[in-house]
Amino acid sequence: MSYVSRDTMLLTTPFHSRVEAMCDLNDWGNWMGYTTPNAYFDVELEYFAVRSTTGVFDLSPMNKYRVTGPDAQRYLDRLITRDVSKIGVDRVGYAIWCDDNGQVMDDGTIFRLGEQDYRICSYQRADDWFAWNTLGFDVTIENESESIAGLAVQGPTSCTVLTLLGCTDLNQLKPFGIAHYSFEGRPLMVSRTGFTGDLGYEVWVPPESAEALWDQLFELGRDYLIKPIGSYALELARIEAGFLQANVDFMPAEEVVRVGRTRSPFELGLGWLVDFKKPLFNGRSALLKEQQQGSRYRFAMLDVEGNKPAEHSFILKGDKQVGTVTSAAWCPTAKANIAYAQIEMPHGAVGDELVAEIYYQRELHWTRLLAPCKVIDAPIFKSPKRWQTPAPPH
Amino acid sequence: MNQYDAIVIGAGHNGLTNGAYLAKAGLKVAVLERNPYIGGATVSRELHKGWWYSNCSYVSSLLRPEITRDLELPRHGLQVVSFGGGATFTRNGDYFGNYSDHDRHYREMARHSKRDANAYDRYAADTSLQTKLIRPYLMRTPPDPTSMRPRDLRDLLEFARSFMDLGEEKLLDTIKFWTASVGDYLNEYFETDAIKAHMAGSGIIGTALGVYSPGTAYVLLHHYMGDVDGNVGAWGFARGGMGAIADALSKAFQSYGGEVICDANVDEIIVKNGRAAGVALKDGTEYKAPIVVSNLDPKRTFLDITNPSDLPKDVLKKARNFKIRGSSGKLNIALDGLPVFHGLDPRNRLMAGDLHFSDSLERQERAYDDWKAGTWSKDPYLDMMIPSLTDPTMAPPGKHMMSVFVQYAPPKVEGREWTDEDKDGFEKSVIDQISNYSPNFRDLILHCETRTPREIEAEVGLTEGNIFMGELTFDQLLFNRPFPGYAQYRSPIKGMYMCSSGTHPGGGVMAAPGANAAREILADLKKPNTVPGGYADD
Numbered sequence: 055m056s057y058v059s060r061d062t063m064l065l066t067t068p069f070h071s072r073v074e075a076m077c078d079l080n081d082w083g084n085w086m087g088y089t090t091p092n093a094y095f096d097v098e099l100e101y102f103a104v105r106s107t108t109g110v111f112d113l114s115p116m117n118k119y120r121v122t123g124p125d126a127q128r129y130l131d132r133l134i135t136r137d138v139s140k141i142g143v144d145r146v147g148y149a150i151w152c153d154d155n156g157q158v159m160d161d162g163t164i165f166r167l168g169e170q171d172y173r174i175c176s177y178q179r180a181d182d183w184f185a186w187n188t189l190g191f192d193v194t195i196e197n198e199s200e201s202i203a204g205l206a207v208q209g210p211t212s213c214t215v216l217t218l219l220g221c222t223d224l225n226q227l228k229p230f231g232i233a234h235y236s237f238e239g240r241p242l243m244v245s246r247t248g249f250t251g252d253l254g255y256e257v258w259v260p261p262e263s264a265e266a267l268w269d270q271l272f273e274l275g276r277d278y279l280i281k282p283i284g285s286y287a288l289e290l291a292r293i294e295a296g297f298l299q300a301n302v303d304f305m306p307a308e309e310v311v312r313v314g315r316t317r318s319p320f321e322l323g324l325g326w327l328v329d330f331k332k333p334l335f336n337g338r339s340a341l342l343k344e345q346q347q348g349s350r351y352r353f354a355m356l357d358v359e360g361n362k363p364a365e366h367s368f369i370l371k372g373d374k375q376v377g378t379v380t381s382a383a384w385c386p387t388a389k390a391n392i393a394y395a396q397i398e399m400p401h402g403a404v405g406d407e408l409v410a411e412i413y414y415q416r417e418l419h420w421t422r423l424l425a426p427c428k429v430i431d432a433p434i435f436k437s438p439k440r441w442q443t444p445a446p447p448h
Numbered sequence: 449m450n451q452y453d454a455i456v457i458g459a460g461h462n463g464l465t466n467g468a469y470l471a472k473a474g475l476k477v478a479v480l481e482r483n484p485y486i487g488g489a490t491v492s493r494e495l496h497k498g499w500w501y502s503n504c505s506y507v508s509s510l511l512r513p514e515i516t517r518d519l520e521l522p523r524h525g526l527q528v529v530s531f532g533g534g535a536t537f538t539r540n541g542d543y544f545g546n547y548s549d550h551d552r553h554y555r556e557m558a559r560h561s562k563r564d565a566n567a568y569d570r571y572a573a574d575t576s577l578q579t580k581l582i583r584p585y586l587m588r589t590p591p592d593p594t595s596m597r598p599r600d601l602r603d604l605l606e607f608a609r610s611f612m613d614l615g616e617e618k619l620l621d622t623i624k625f626w627t628a629s630v631g632d633y634l635n636e637y638f639e640t641d642a643i644k645a646h647m648a649g650s651g652i653i654g655t656a657l658g659v660y661s662p663g664t665a666y667v668l669l670h671h672y673m674g675d676v677d678g679n680v681g682a683w684g685f686a687r688g689g690m691g692a693i694a695d696a697l698s699k700a701f702q703s704y705g706g707e708v709i710c711d712a713n714v715d716e717i718i719v720k721n722g723r724a725a726g727v728a729l730k731d732g733t734e735y736k737a738p739i740v741v742s743n744l745d746p747k748r749t750f751l752d753i754t755n756p757s758d759l760p761k762d763v764l765k766k767a768r769n770f771k772i773r774g775s776s777g778k779l780n781i782a783l784d785g786l787p788v789f790h791g792l793d794p795r796n797r798l799m800a801g802d803l804h805f806s807d808s809l810e811r812q813e814r815a816y817d818d819w820k821a822g823t824w825s826k827d828p829y830l831d832m833m834i835p836s837l838t839d840p841t842m843a844p845p846g847k848h849m850m851s852v853f854v855q856y857a858p859p860k861v862e863g864r865e866w867t868d869e870d871k872d873g874f875e876k877s878v879i880d881q882i883s884n885y886s887p888n889f890r891d892l893i894l895h896c897e898t899r900t901p902r903e904i905e906a907e908v909g910l911t912e913g914n915i916f917m918g919e920l921t922f923d924q925l926l927f928n929r930p931f932p933g934y935a936q937y938r939s940p941i942k943g944m945y946m947c948s949s950g951t952h953p954g955g956g957v958m959a960a961p962g963a964n965a966a967r968e969i970l971a972d973l974k975k976p977n978t979v980p981g982g983y984a985d986d
């Protein structure tokens with residue numbers, strides 16, 4: 055008999071037996087209530103697997119919602135800020151959704167699986183919000199999170215490895231495209247999507263296929279130098295590639311307690327995802343007003359001088375504090391020191407020269423550094439492979 | 449037509465860096481290269497179809513991140529990919545593994561000796577201290593100790609202060625360190641042969657000295673300098689081989705309007721009225737420019753492509769006495785599959801690191817004895833890597849490319865030139881050694897490029913095949929590099945400069961000499977500086 059209740063134990067993903075076997079460092083984190091590896095064997099080498107070969111990341115804990123019914127598209131057009139009709143069948147669109155005040159709740163990807171059949175893949179749980187929004191629409195929302203296991207297979211050799219797995223002609227798949235295959239008699243879906251800025255795919259299977267998928271990928275990928283990667287390596291890749299992260303770069307609007315801590319799409323540099331041509335969507339009037347009257351903040355990507363990451367830094371203009379850093383890293387491939395910051399208007403336009411107030415510790419001694427930085431207009435890491443079709447072999 | 453603001457002789461990575469910074473300042477610059485391809489010792493070539501070799505240099509550990517970033521080399525296609533760890537195989541069928549993770553490293557050392565494992569932290573702290581002393585000077589021109597110019601005095605004072613700040617005990621340690629042998633230095637920390645031998649390798653690579661020769665502790669440092677402050681990605685393979693570095697530099701140079709001219713073998717620097725005026729090629733073509741920069745080693749620069757009558761006797765003498773003894777060779781091997789080594793699981797990540805077979809300082813010293821006797825080592829020290837375990841572009845899938853750096857190989861065999869038979873003997877000693885530890889290795893060999901100092905000198909133009917363009921001993925470092933009085937990139941001839949690894953801070957694919965030289969040239973021309981400063985190191 056055990057003396058301890060295991061009720062509060064973290065859940066494991068369908069890949070767990072395999073993940074655990076490869077997690078040399080035994081370094082685990084909690085993601086959405088799931089036990090997931092922070093790192094498998096070496097954060098640096100895992101990161102470089104994504105940039106040079108293939109890195110595999112277990113993204114099963116992502117929230118997945120199936121949206122079907124005659125009004126599926128109309129429903130989504132109401133829910134999200136961009137024009138959903140522009141996402142064709144077997145295509146994926148990056149999207150954000152706002153509350154009625156035009157404040158961002160989350161970002162995610164929308165997979166169009168059929169005429170009126172969609173899947174939303176989101177970072178946050180959204181059962182409640184998605185359900186409230188069905189009022190007046192003939193649509194069904196199903197939480198599929200536990201019935202789909204997913205792997206991000208990212209990096210220059212990823213197309214070759216997945217092709218060996220049976221994903222025929224995968225190199226013809228365009229960015230944001232979806233292809234359907236079968237794997238050991240069960241469906242396997244591949245989307246050319248990811249969070250790393252490189253050539254890469256996400257592979258979706260029923261949980262029963264998970265272990266076999268992992269085994270085959272690693273067997274077939276050996277000659278293509280496939281490696282598992284944990285969340286620390288992914289974090290580095292996503293900052294370098296310019297992707298925002300909920301709860302890090304912005305607060306999901308519904309979770310915010312303190313006044314003024316939410317952000318609009320414009321304030322996150324995501325104005326391009328807002329389509330005012332649509333007559334009605336959540337947050338439209340508030341966003342229209344903001345567009346006319348101006349935003350409070352600006353999202354800025356900063357190229358920071360020197361090599362000390364500007365983590366948690368204040369951003370100054372002259373003596374005045376005008377912003378704070380949300381994500382920062384020394385980017386190993388671009389060899390640049392990058393930070394994302396929320397800057398008070400009117401500061402932070404592209405080209406603006408600011409100062410990052412960086413604190414760092416060496417041998418218990420803290421140093422304050424005032425590093426000049428400049429607002430840049432695009433992510434520092436740009437891999438041509440990400441956009442090439444046919445996808446390159448390595 | 450052939451009129452430029454500046455001409456750089458040699459498209460090695462330092463020549464290209466130098467050209468890039470001059471062109472960035474608005475100068476019309478041509479880089480002239482003797483070979484049909486660029487890069488010098490920073491080159492990748494497909495000598496066996498489907499396999500790419502980094503023919504000379506093979507790891508990028510020293511390339512200044514300040515320069516990579518400033519010249520936007522990643523945008524021009526450069527991607528440096530880290531590898532981790534390494535191992536030294538021992539004759540008893542075991543190995544010592546060098547893991548990048550501190551705790552895993554501790555455990556592996558403790559498997560051999562708990563005391564060594566614990567002493568490693570003291571060793572790492574002491575060695576880092578020495579690295580920190582020298583690193584701030586990489587992206588700077590060394591001060592001239594005899595000069596009274598304010599800049600030199602200020603820099604010298606700063607240099608002296610950083611030493612005095614150490615306090616008496618550490619200062620004494622430092623003086624000892626700079627003159628010690630790597631063997632003696634390591635003996636103060638460790639008791640296990642294989643551990644000492646693993647670490648000592650960095651003290652002899654590229655140097656015609658043995659592990660017990662004074663001055664080799666510093667050489668060890670030279671290999672550690674690149675690792676900047678825990679910044680990931682400082683140490684790795686250039687994706688596509690080392691030539692990717694030269695290619696990216698060349699693209700950066702051309703993006704500023706620079707011109708690379710290959711198959712341009714410079715015969716002589718033209719000097720008029722004591723000033724550089726251009727260069728003449730072997731085929732007679734002339735290029736005119738008031739600034740001429742040499743990317744060649746100091747011997748070639750002053751004894752080969754400069755007319756002796758244009759130079760003071762003092763410089764000719766110093767050039768002649770410059771120590772540039774060849775000590776290394778290289779094998780690049782195309783393999784039909786992955787070799788297996790005694791004791792190490794082929795899936796172990798150490799396989800992707802640097803592998804060695806000399807498991808004691810004594811064996812390393814004996815290897816040097818052969819060099820002194822004028823022949824290649826019969827039991828050589830190898831720095832062997834399999835880049836295709838990290839970079840899928842180097843060999844077809846499932847196949848591998850192996851780079852084997854070999855110590856020692858003398859510039860002349862028993863006083864005479866290398867022959868093809870000597871080369872075969874040299875190759876055999878290397879392949880035999882690897883085969884002793886890897887039963888399937890020999891059968892996997894599809895192609896092998898063997899380079900003795902003879903080939904390195906002939907193809908790359910490195911005198912005696914010395915990989916660092918002059919030994920990295922204290923008498924040839926900092927304000928002594930290449931010679932006292934000429935360490936600030938200027939030659940005795942007005943308008944003629946040096947930018948090669950033969951100048952401060954020395955050899956390796958670092959790009960610092962090229963950049964530092966550009967800063968001095970632009971200062972002389974009273975042009976705004978385009979060269980970035982070094983990152984603060986604390």
Ligand SMILES: Cc1cc2nc3c(=O)[nH]c(=O)nc-3n(C[C@H](O)[C@H](O)[C@H](O)COP(=O)(O)OP(=O)(O)OC[C@H]3O[C@@H](n4cnc5c(N)ncnc54)[C@H](O)[C@@H]3O)c2cc1C
Pocket residue numbers: 457458459460461462463480481482483486487488489490503504505506507508509510712713714715743744753776777778853904907908909910913914915916917947948949950954955956957958
């Ligand atoms: C076998 C070997 C292994 C090495 N391994 C490493 C390593 O792993 N990591 C590392 O950091 N460093 C390594 N090094 C050292 C490093 O490669 C060199 O220090 C560095 O590349 C030298 O660069 P450079 O630009 O100063 O000179 P070079 O690269 O030698 O460039 C000089 C250029 O001048 C050209 N030239 C010569 N004569 C003439 C002429 N008359 N006219 C026109 N052009 C001419 C040459 O063809 C050449 O292209 C290695 C070197 C060798 C040889």
